[in-house]
Amino acid sequence: MIQNEIIETIETIETICSRRSVRKYTADSVSDEAVLTMLECARFAPSGLNNQPWRFIVVDDREIGRRLSELTHYSDIVASAPLLIAVFLDTDASYNRDKDLMAIGASIQNILLSAxxxxLGAVWLGEILKNKESVSKILNAPGSFELTAVVAVGHLDESDPGTAERKALDEIVFKNKY
Known part of the structure; x- marks a missing residue:
């Protein structure tokens, strides 16, 4: 049993450290099973008081994707992604905005790691927030939903290696003992 736990821990760490933001996808659709798996993982993120303030609208319609792509500087990514997951804060379920936004960030990270x-490849898009009201209108989101991000997901186009560079620990950790 301990050996299996060690292997699972190593696999988890490898997944975290090898994940990259992928911005180019093939035209292949993402299976319903994969979508459900990502959403299951998202809902297991931690949240204050277990209020689970996140809500998701799944977009696999290319025409809606094209319309959304017109609302961001990253239009090529949005238009080419076979799957978009719009992530919202449900203000009716919110008890502390700051904590709830951090919880939503954790749910998005779970989507990225599960993808x-x-x-699959995925990227967290925030620039589209400058037009969040228009996004909400296109997606017919309820009035209590506030857009927090859009995640683009698809099968990796091998011409996109993703971004790998990270700052050294001594640049970001103070009182570093490593």
Missing amino acids: HSLG
Whole structure:
């Protein structure tokens, strides 16, 4: 049993450290099973008081994706992604905005990690927030939903290696003992 736990821990760490933001995808659709797996992982993120303030609208319609792509500087990514997951804060479920936004960030990270584990590529898009009201209108989001991000997901186009460079620990950790 301990050996299996060690192997699972190593696999988890490898998944975290090898995940990259992927911005180019093939035209292949993402399976319903993969979508459900990513959403299951998202809902297991921690949240204050377990209020689970996140809400998701899944977009696999290319025409809606094209319309959304017109609302961001990153239009090529949005238009080419076979799957978009719009992530919202449900203000009716919110008890502390700051904590709830951090919880939503954790749910998005779970989407990114599960996508990577499934052999998919994904990227967290925030620039589209400048037009969040228009996004909400296109998606017919309820009035209590506030857009927090859009995640683009698809099968990796091998011409996109993703971004790997990270700052050294001594640049970001103070009182570093490593």
